[in-house]
Amino acid sequence: MSESVRRGFVANLPVAASVGAYGSVLGVLAAQKGLGWLALALMNISVFAGSAQFVMVEMWGTPLPIVEMTMAVMVINLRYMLIGASLRPLFAGKSLGHKVARMHLVADENWAVTMAEYRRCGTDTGFLLGGGLCVVTAWSAGTLIGHRLGAFVTHPEAFALDFAFVAVFTALAASLFEGRRDILPWLVAAATAIATECVFPGKWYIITGGMAGALVAMLSQPEREVAHAS
Incomplete structure (x- = not known):
């Protein structure tokens, strides 16, 4: 090993x-x-x-x-x-x-x-x-x-x-959790997952929440990199 x-x-x-x-x-x-x-x-x-x-x-x-x-x-x-x-x-x-x-x-x-x-x-x-x-x-x-x-x-x-x-x-x-720059993606992921779970049956909220949070994190990547560098 x-x-x-x-x-x-x-x-x-x-x-x-x-x-x-x-x-x-x-x-x-x-x-x-x-x-x-x-x-x-x-x-x-x-x-x-x-x-x-x-x-x-x-x-x-x-x-x-x-x-x-x-x-x-x-x-x-x-x-x-x-x-x-x-x-x-x-x-x-x-x-x-x-x-x-x-x-x-x-x-x-x-x-x-x-x-x-x-x-x-x-x-x-x-x-x-x-x-x-x-x-x-x-x-x-x-x-x-x-x-x-x-x-x-x-x-x-x-x-x-x-x-x-x-x-x-x-x-x-x-x-x-890495601090303030993670707050928005996490909130979006949580809100999307909750909304999906209320509307669609099954486990789709896992996918929609994860994809929504990942999309927000990706779109805000330049700002996140600046914040990380500082």
Whole structure:
């Protein structure tokens, strides 16, 4: 294991605890839906996207709505287009195989930790990979343990496990906040997401909020660069 991968793994350990906690909620729900332990393990490896997996488990039934499930997962995971674009400086000059292998292990958590590290002192794709290995390990352990406990924990919210998802993303968002120049994009993203959620069913607010905030940040980039230079 390279030093960069090791540093990425260690840097993501604090968020990994929360990832495991809300992963256990998914495991409980999966057990209650009748989803098998092996099927859940395969889902963790092949999909590895927390919010998408929650939707898949929620839609799980007989007969399995494969088309609807696939479309829902695609909509939710469209945000990875924005995440991938933000990682462009790290992947510059890398091969397609290199990019694919690392992007599969990109989650919101290790992406946020990597971006914070990149802004602070610079980093590389090894750091991103190490974080992904840390997060997928915690996520898989949490979901599979939760699945085993599913018969006993019928109401995970009673143990505040459902709040772990909110808590970790609040902490990650705070770590990425760079001051006044971030206020407008964040407000626009939040307002757009809220408006979309009120008008359109499903998870479209994730995409519209992210794209609106990214667009405002891009249009204000010259001003942001001047402010950063000063």
